[in-house]
Amino acid sequence: MNAILPPGLGPAPVPLIPESAPFSAAQRAWLNGFLAGLYGGAAAAANASPAPPPPPAEEFPWHDPSLDLDERLKLAEGQALPRRLMAAMAQLDCGQCGYVCQSYGEALASGAETSTALCVPGAKATQKALKGLLAEAPAAAPKPAAMPPAAKVGREIRFVAAHRLTGPGSAKDVRHVVLDLADSGLAYEPGDSLSIAAENDPALVEAVLAVLGATEDAALREELARRRDIARPLDRTLDLLAGAARHPPHAGALRALADGEDGAEPGDADLLDLLTAFPSSRPPIADLVTSLPLLKPRLYSIASSPIACPGRVELCVGVVRAERRGRLRDGVASCHLAFRADPSVPLSASVQTSHFRLPSDPATPVLMIGPGTGIAPFRAFLQHREAMGAKGRSWLFFGDQRAATDFLFAEEIGAWQAKGTLSRLSLAWSRDGRDKVYVQHRMAEAAADLWRWLQDGAHLYVCGDASRMAKDVDAALRGIAMSEGGMSADQARDWIVALARQGRYQRDVY
């Protein structure tokens, strides 16, 4: 675990501004970061910009997807309602709600947005917290519905292939998706994400049309296939269905669902579940359709370098498919890409520019932590560094369930190691042995080396699961700062905040 090196053998601890010094927490964190940078050695010094920008005027300490909902709400206590609402969001700025976390909170607080069910990654827990916060607050004057920020106009790109990366017998179906940028004019850099607008499964759309008795309605078919989210009905759809139900037990059950009552059935219902379970509820079709949320594009971390793969963009996509109540529930975009995409039908896509960036100096060491599909941007980084002939050291931490079936991009990673593009590889297989081994266990085992890399100015990147992995990796990093850097828990937290401010700790988590 986090062995403490004997005095004199480890790197000199980074000096820290004492808690008693006359600085605010933000100033202390910034100064600590500055010292960490200075003590980070030549590479860090070379990378440090001469005049670091001042801290932003308003800070959102809860804007961190690896914090628990409770922690986020606590950090926002005493703030104005829009900020407390913002803290209840999943903090991913993923755009699935049609806003980013900050503007969704503002729209709800002002009354311009009335649906609390739009935060997909935050799911029911966020919805419940939003409802609670809004119930406590004095009612806002109702405003006309806000226009969510204009969605980027998608350009037409072409699907090429979706090869399976996981081997036979794997519990997962992960695909290497290759797309042709064609004449789209889209450009990207390693670290960016691709936003894809996929259609609903035509078979599911047909089933909904059949239960509505509207299989002849071509305009409705088009609307349900391309523009409406039929997987996650909003409160307003449930309200509408509850109001239209002619059978009182149906109305009661729908009301319980609309009110988010614990145990209300059918849980996680999609539109087809609701129409099937409550045949006495058939509101006018036009009202039903407009009550449904708009179908949002999905984001994927780009797994290719534009230099290594000119004219193409490649992704690493985990197929979302689960059985519920005897029916397969397919993720819209992942299943479209894996099973239905057709090279002759254009896909609508746009590039989401990211903060997730390789260091400007290719000599700067990079530490990449990306289990599962979190490997995606690191494949892009390694391709890019190979193509650029980057000389800096690189260390990848990867893991998944089993070495035999889940080592994504194993051949390419082996070739990068052989060539020296990848200097060090740490692997964590969670289901091969008796005990779970995760990337953060490998980090702790190599704590002294990892700390030395950071002292040498390494940039550290984390990609993948936000709710568990990114949080545990953050805690492991804090543990390493304490064991190897001799810091207290508070100092380690400040040090991490400062590292992030310097752009040396970046996360792309979902």
Ligand SMILES: Cc1cc2nc3c(=O)[nH]c(=O)nc-3n(C[C@H](O)[C@H](O)[C@H](O)COP(=O)(O)OP(=O)(O)OC[C@H]3O[C@@H](n4cnc5c(N)ncnc54)[C@H](O)[C@@H]3O)c2cc1C
């Ligand atoms: C910045 C960013 C980068 C991302 N990068 C990647 C990436 O590189 N690779 C990647 O695979 N994904 C990535 N994602 C996630 C991706 O955007 C989609 O959310 C994901 O593919 C699911 O979309 P879908 O349309 O297939 O499923 P949806 O239609 O959105 O989901 C269908 C249903 O399945 C449920 N569901 C969702 N996940 C699961 C699950 N794991 N198991 C069971 N049910 C589930 C949902 O709650 C929903 O009810 C990223 C997300 C963000 C925000």
Ligand SMILES: NC(=O)c1ccc[n+]([C@@H]2O[C@H](COP(=O)([O-])OP(=O)(O)OC[C@H]3O[C@@H](n4cnc5c(N)ncnc54)[C@H](OP(=O)(O)O)[C@@H]3O)[C@@H](O)[C@H]2O)c1
């Ligand atoms: N937003 C969405 O709609 C969406 C869609 C797809 C995926 N996701 C999420 O994105 C994540 C990535 O999915 P994925 O299938 O590529 O990989 P994953 O589920 O993160 O699994 C990759 C590896 O991480 C391990 N792991 C589990 N808990 C961990 C922890 N606390 N710390 C470190 N490692 C841990 C897993 O082990 P074990 O499983 O053996 O414990 C597995 O070995 C998933 O969590 C998934 O829920 C979200």
